[in-house]
């Protein structure tokens with residue numbers, strides 16, 4: 001039997017989840033009190049799971065690396081959350097949300113998981129309202145909706161431009177309530193550094209107390225990893241500075257398979273890099289493309305003058321502007337999906353038409369909508385975004401066009417999980433952005449928040465019972481077991497090894513170098529030659545890192561450089577696996593564009609015959625080639641078609 | 647507008663190795679900083695310079711660098727989050743400073759926020775206040791449809807205004823009494839303005855305020871310094887509302 005048993009229930013699509021819920025085991029309240037669960041991460045996925053599991057009666061320990069669960073990166077999500085409520089009476093339905101998600105993901109996600117996600121989505125909104133999430137409302141007092149890219153209905157719920165913040169505060173409040181009742185023990189400023197397995201099952205973690213530097217052991221009957229995405233492998237991204245792939249990577253090293261690591265999303269509307277002092281990139285909401293027109297100069301000499309700062313955007317007359325999205329995609333225009341818009345911007349800049357000093361930016365111009373609708377309307381719609389843009393760039397977007405460029409934003413790939421959200425290690429679960437499950441090769445806007453909360457509130461609390469029902473006789477996990485000794489030794493050994501290199505270069509030096517290689521070769525457009533080069537480059541950077549990194553400070557104290565070093569060491573490995581995965585997938589789909597697999601007009605071309613599978617990589621040891629397993633995707637309810645936005 | 651280069655800056659910064667050790671100011675020089683860089687990018691550059699010189703880099707808290715997570719918390723030239731208005735430290739840019747200037751950086755100073763290292767403080771007290779009642783007592787599942795109770799749009803907007811608090815602690819750092827009233831009142835208003843949160847409004851106000859007192863935050867003497875420095879423009883009218891809720895709760899005891 002293959003190690004990849006997806007456990008997708010039999011029966012018609014719309015009945016699978018219900019049938020499954022009736023079939024899986026349930027743990028009695030008395031027994032729940034005897035069971036412990038570790039939840040690593042307190043973003044939307046982790047906080048909602050930890051709170052819900054504690055309400056059910058389990059003993060929960062939750063961990064995050066920030067000083068408060070409320071600061072998880074989910075807080076930064078702006079636009080909104082999707083749900084198939086059909087409040088607008090525009091013929092939305094569970095099936096339509098399911099279909100949009102499968103199609104948006106370019107047919108590289110599991111039907112059954114995506115359908116379940118759509119099915120529980122309405123409950124999320126009910127739950128959030130009950131918790132006191134102040135969603136946007138209409139004058140009649142009912143909930144308002146927005147439209148988002150890639151779909152024909154209006155199903156996005158929002159709280160101003162701070163939806164992630166408000167949803168996370170809702171989950172955080174539920175978590176705080178359980179902390180106050182003593183059902184959740186919260187460990188802030190603790191970083192998980194390994195999973196501990198006993199007899200093949202996940203039984204705990206090793207974590208570093210980031211204030212004292214102490215390496216600690218924590219035991220549990222099951223471990224849930226909700227640690228977010230690995231976009232920071234590129235150094236510059238829209239992720240928080242501390243966002244990392246390390247927890248997921250330790251799971252991989254302990255036998256959990258890693259799926260579709262090459263699927264990352266590049267967001268088209270970010271503020272461009274401003275030189276070599278930049279530390280991270282800021283997202284400008286996708287909604288801006290509703291009223292902004294994207295352009296670069298038609299004439300190369302104008303572009304050159306813009307790059308040298310000799311002229312400004314407003315010096316170029318309309319007839320000399322190339323609205324390249326409207327030109328190439330007349331029916332969707334400026335509203336093509338994220339991956340298409342990103343590649344088109346790169347194509348123009350690579351041809352020399354970029355508009356900033358670095359030649360790596362395009363204009364997003366509101367002049368036309370201000371002329372048509374008036375400044376007041378634009379201000380009401382985007383005032384806070386315009387203000388943020390001006391604070392960062394010192395340019396007034398009411399008077400001059402914004403400059404934007406694509407940036408790394410989200411990781412669709414992640415830890416492989418079955419229908420129960422369990423990895424290939426028994427008792428080890430992965431939820432939220434950390435797993436691979438629902439978005440295929442491209443995620444639709446406003447669907448990550450939906451997935452995190454679906455996993456944490458409504459899926460995991462049911463499915464974990466099926467596993468724990470067989471664990472009720474297992475006593476409290478003894479953290480003095482030899483497996484914990486060994487894991488702690490390995491973790492301490494690695495930290496000491498890093499610390500004792502005492503080389504000459506700071507961690508950032510290596511992270512930037514890795515990021516550059518990734519962006520150049522494993523970024524928006526990929527080809528076999530570049531991917532092979534990335535693999536060789538990364539090997540060299542890794543060798544140099546382990547020889548020459550300098551970590552100052554003390555081991556037994558707060559030490560941000562030490563934290564960064566551990567994460568970058570893992571990013572080096574993740575980057576290499578991403579390149580391998582991208583090399584294997586010689587087709588273009590969603591965010592993954594292989595130059596070898598394009599139509600004559602340069603559009604992405606899928607190859608369903610060969611690549612309708614989830615890639616699943618198995619760790620084989622330090623320096624060894626990983627093994628590729630494949631989970632074939634079966635589509636019984638949708639027909640595979642080539643996406644077209646012409 | 648076009649970025650300029652600040653050729654030389656002096657950075658006078660609070661250094662303290664851990665909670666127990668005594669801290670002191672150190673001054674470092676940094677050169678060639680673009681005015682387009684953010685304040686924290688300047689700190690990154692300074693830190694990499696220190697590492698190369700063999701000096702322990704300066705510890706400071708930060709994460710999202712987009713003004714929303716509330717982690718960053720520097721007291722710059724005598725003001726929480728520095729000289730710009732309505733921004734967090736991570737959104738502050740170097741164009742707000744002049745070439746040759748000495749920039750003084752300190753941690754939040756408050757009894758309830760002890761220093762962990764250098765510019766990093768322990769804000770666990772905020773967690774404890776929220777755990778004392780900053781929630782609606784509902785479990786997952788079994789709740790009514792989201793549109794069952796219509797909510798007046800103005801109430802929802804006012805609730806959102808208060809819910810925008812990022813829990814950074816600048817209000818406490820700005821206040822001569824180190825009072826947490828603005829923070830507490832923001833949570834109380836966020837929930838009290840919604841029917842779902844109104845049910846427990848009184849006990850919530852009472853429990854959070856007594857927790858705040860217990861944790862060593864000072865009382866509010868209405869100096870309004872908190873509102874002026876709050877990066878999210880949380881209004882002191884929330885404090886008035888909190889006082890009302892609190893009073894009613896005490897009277898009905």
Ligand SMILES: Cc1cc2nc3c(=O)[nH]c(=O)nc-3n(C[C@H](O)[C@H](O)[C@H](O)COP(=O)(O)OP(=O)(O)OC[C@H]3O[C@@H](n4cnc5c(N)ncnc54)[C@H](O)[C@@H]3O)c2cc1C
Nearest residue numbers: 041042043044045065074079192228432433446447448449
């Ligand atoms: C700028 C931005 C805007 C976005 N806007 C939207 C939007 O409008 N709509 C939408 O649907 N999605 C949006 N997304 C995507 C969405 O926000 C994320 O995918 C989602 O919030 C991830 O949630 P999560 O719970 O999986 O992880 P996160 O929220 O990233 O949480 C990770 C948690 O894990 C902890 N952690 C990580 N590593 C460790 C470790 N080793 N040890 C201990 N703890 C650890 C962290 O402390 C944190 O608590 C946006 C993303 C960004 C970057």
Ligand code: SF4
Nearest residue numbers: 811812814815817876
């Ligand atoms: S009220 Fe303002 S200053 Fe105080 S914690 Fe909230 S956001 Fe920060």
Ligand code: FES
Nearest residue numbers: 709711716718736
């Ligand atoms: S780092 Fe998140 S608000 Fe400043």
